[in-house]
Amino acid sequence: MEIIDNEKFAAEYVEHMAKRMGGKGGYVIYVGSLTVPQHNLWADLLVKYQKEHYPDMHEVTRRNAGGGKC
Secondary structure, eight states: OOSSOHHHHHHHHHHHHHHHHTTOEEEOOEESOTTOHHHHHHHHHHHHHHHHHOTTEEESSSOEEOOOOO
16 A cells, blocks of 8 residues: 555656756756665656656756665
């Protein structure tokens, strides 16, 4: 059982980004860890939706792990 609709989550996030970016430009994706399946699923779905709806937007670098030691 999924807590959220993963595709809807990704689509809404891209729409939010695209509105603020004017539908074009580069962005970076940070995930908690490169080995966290859920974070990477969201990132994959985000990129897929972005490519289908906002071809003038793009990732500027490979996916980054944002998690760190406190």
